[in-house]
Amino acid sequence: MRCCIEAKIVWRRRAAWKILPRAGAISMLVLFAPACGKSTSPAALDLPIYFTCDTHGRLEPCGCFVGQFGGLTRLKTVLDAEAPASALRVDVGDAAAGREDYDLIEYRYMLRAFAEMKYDVLNIGAREAQFTAAQLRDLKSSSPTPIISANLLDKSSRQPIFDSYRIVQRGALRVAIIGVLDPRAMENPGDGLAVGDMESAVERCLAQLRGKADLIVLLAFADEAALGRLAQEFYECKVILGGKVSQPAQELIRQNRSLIYFVTNESRALGILRLRLARGADLEVTGNEMRLLHDQIPQDASLRQLMQGYRDEIRHARLGVDDANSLGADAVPGVRTVASYAGTEKCLACHQSAAAVWKHSPHARAFATLMDPKADADPKCIGCHTVGFGRFSGYRREFGATKLANVGCESCHGPGSLHVRQREGDGTVNFTFRPLGGGDCVKCHYGEFSRPFDWDRFWPGIKHGKEPSMSVAAEE
Ligand code: HEC
Ligand code: HEC
Ligand code: HEC
Ligand code: HEC
Structure with a gap:
């Protein structure tokens, strides 16, 4: 019965922007709606996962034309309106725009934005891996949202810069989230960094996690083919989220014993995967969807404020581009x-x-x-x-x-x-x-x-x- 009541509440809260029909490139796919009235075992837990990838510095959309999609400012509005506290919120990587000094400044504001959106964890993508080892260590100690990567390594010690995984508790369930980055998805890691083999990093994490987690979610900054190979090799990773792809997933992929889902598009799409799981039981998919962050979604005021903070700081910061001599005369x-x-x-x-x-x-x-x-x-x-x-x-x-x-x-x-x-x-x-x-x-x-x-x-x-x-x- 509970889900029917929830559905009603959601309906009541549903603002005008949520019911506007949108023509978009991404089709909305819901495998099956939550089965109202169907009795579920008391231990069953609904675990919706909201995930992003390739935000590419879009804390706020640039505003170059009317009708533009995307931006964390819109993402927060959506999450605030519908994501329950129990939802898992994760980013697969490439949240940063690039490796320039101003990109790093903006990324710090983005980390604060992810914290305001209650993200559980952020994975390192190819762009973050272009910062230097020293910069990343600094981010590791200052980030309000935990950052993970099992195979971004210190070049000399070959030790991971960040924690390899994070375990979060949801009800009685322990969910482990592992983060990796496909070395084939990037050219040059930043100074002092190396990207280790993805598969052996996952293997090492799984060994460490044995008996410690009820569900393992793998965040893999990798393309479709590599995601498929990971599913083939590591059936323990029940959910594999990507990626380094050209289009968001058109449908949820089931391969071996894993679910594969991926998102991209410079902050214009949000991946949603609704799971129901019970201790020891198989997980059930109750829905999945690629949500477009369209222009009718209001932008969150507190994140716009953060953006303004970035703009104030950048105005007074001395940057590399301010030095004409460095610009190749x-x-x-x-x-x-x-x-x-x-x-x-x-x-x-x-x-x-x-x-x-x-x-x-x-x-x-x-x-x-x-x-x-x-x-x-x-x-x-x-x-x-x-x-x-x-x-x-x-x-x-x-x-x-x-x-x-x-x-x-x-x-x-x-x-x-x-x-x-x-x-x-x-x-x-x-x-x-x-x-x-x-x-x-x-x-x-x-x-x-x-x-x-x-x-x-x-x-x-x-x-x-x-x-x-x-x-x-x-x-x-
Ligand atoms: C890659 C080039 C490029 C960058 C970078 C860029 N702009 Fe623009 N901007 C444009 C173009 C091109 C237009 C005109 C678009 C059109 O007419 O469809 C435009 C138009 C605009 C407009 C006018 C919209 C209107 O309706 O009159 C605003 C405001 C704007 N940009 C703000 C920004 C902001 C803020 C940023 C930084 C976050 C930014 N732009 C970065 C190329 C750029
Ligand atoms: C250096 C970047 C840049 C280049 C190159 C550029 N534009 Fe633009 N264009 C802009 C920006 C920025 C705006 C928006 C200006 C504003 O409204 O503030 C714009 C606006 C326009 C508009 C007005 C759109 C409207 O909303 O009415 C037209 C037309 C246009 N550009 C045509 C062109 C054409 C044709 C070319 C190539 C011959 C071109 N532009 C090359 C940056 C550029
Ligand atoms: C938004 C881009 C853009 C801007 C701004 C622009 N032009 Fe042009 N201009 C073009 C294009 C495109 C052509 C036509 C293609 C060509 O002939 O090279 C052209 C053609 C010309 C030509 C003729 C070239 C020829 O060989 O026939 C002249 C002269 C010229 N522009 C001068 C100017 C001057 C002066 C300004 C500033 C007041 C200006 N343009 C601003 C894009 C631009
Ligand atoms: C002192 C006058 C003068 C000034 C200043 C001047 N132009 Fe010209 N420009 C000319 C003449 C004359 C031509 C040749 C016209 C022709 O061939 O019919 C020309 C031709 C051009 C052409 C055609 C291609 C070419 O190389 O001949 C372009 C494009 C152009 N000018 C752009 C510019 C731009 C951009 C500026 C500013 C940076 C500029 N001009 C400043 C006089 C001037």
Whole structure:
């Protein structure tokens, strides 16, 4: 009877955003709904597992267009609304965005976000394994959510950096969660790190866990084929969650004696697996689902606050990208052969018709757009909203809005100093901009950062070319 009452409560709490029909790439699959009225043994425990992978720094969605999915800010809303306290909440890896100093700063805020969402454990993915051993040791001691990895090793001692597994209690049941990372899923681990063999790490954990756990869940940052091999080899791991995959699982996979389920998609999908288990008995699947974190789900205010904390900290932090000397000034060391950025203002004087189009386009206001979310000093944002950020002579954070802000002429055409010198009469320079096309737009207009890019729809919005007078002059 209990589940029927629960269902009613859930229904009552169900907010408008939860019942909106969504057209999505991921089909919702529920194997069988909880059987209401069916008597269950008193020892049976419902164990829903909520899991994520590949959050890729999406503490908050970037907001580049309306209708965007994803973000931990939405994930928390969903978990708060429906995940019972007994639910297991785990991340399989790749929560960090990258290995840069600002990625590390953001990852610290993400760890706090996972703690606020009551995550039980976080596994190390390929991106986290690119931080250095020293950075990870520091995270290990400071993270409010336990991080595990059975095969991310200290390069010299070959000892795991983190605990290999964690055991959590749910009712009378002991659930062991093991974390591994497929060494084939990554190229270069960070300084001082090595990734050991995944299978022998699992084997070692299973030996240690003998008699200590009623259910073993394996978090494996690995692709479909590797997940299947793990199921073949380690039947003790009743649940195997991945992964390093290109698409979230379309269905729950049963292989050997394991259930395999995986999720990805830069924080846009949440994997849900509903299990019922009793001591000594087989586990029963009462439901599974790939939930889309769509744009109608409100964003959680406390996590948005955390995001703002990150943005405040990053504004005042001294970062690698702030040091222009580190940005590779010359193609040949010591010889300045390449053009540098001249600034949009320089171009406007001669190219008046292009200037008129540009001034009225959103590109000319792209920096102001970042002011409102206070993202104007966030290296994760300004790259596509300025001219040449991260490149020698390009936009630097210390400029504020004073120069090279906005998507300027040179954001697309490239550095123009040599062109300006030539067109101002320096006969020693012979420079031609390379021709551009749709491929140059999708450097910024891709993925979650843009509505699907279509040249025929976007180019008319900014169409421009040579000055009529110039073309006449050139033909003469
Ligand atoms: C990879 C390039 C890229 C990055 C990185 C990027 N943006 Fe954008 N942003 C775009 C593009 C392209 C558009 C225009 C999208 C469209 O029109 O469909 C845009 C538009 C926007 C808009 C305007 C939306 C509107 O409706 O007018 C906002 C706000 C914005 N971005 C904020 C951010 C923030 C905040 C970040 C950092 C978290 C960020 N962007 C990072 C490329 C980027
Ligand atoms: C002093 C005037 C002047 C300035 C300043 C100037 N241009 Fe030009 N630009 C010209 C002339 C003249 C042409 C040749 C037009 C033709 O061939 O019909 C030209 C051609 C171009 C072309 C066509 C490809 C090529 O290499 O010839 C591009 C693209 C271009 N300019 C972009 C820019 C950008 C970007 C800036 C600012 C960094 C800029 N121009 C600044 C005068 C100028
Ligand atoms: C350096 C990054 C970058 C490149 C390259 C880029 N864009 Fe954009 N684009 C943006 C950003 C950022 C915005 C949003 C500006 C805003 O609203 O603040 C935008 C907005 C637009 C818009 C307005 C969309 C709307 O909402 O009305 C059009 C049209 C557009 N871009 C076309 C293009 C085309 C065509 C190309 C290639 C020739 C291109 N863009 C290349 C960053 C870029
Ligand atoms: C969003 C990207 C983008 C921005 C910003 C942009 N352009 Fe262009 N521009 C293009 C594309 C794409 C073409 C057409 C393809 C080509 O001819 O290379 C083009 C063509 C041109 C041409 C004609 C080139 C030729 O060989 O016929 C000139 C001149 C030019 N742009 C100047 C400018 C100036 C000046 C600005 C700034 C006021 C500017 N562009 C801003 C993408 C851009």
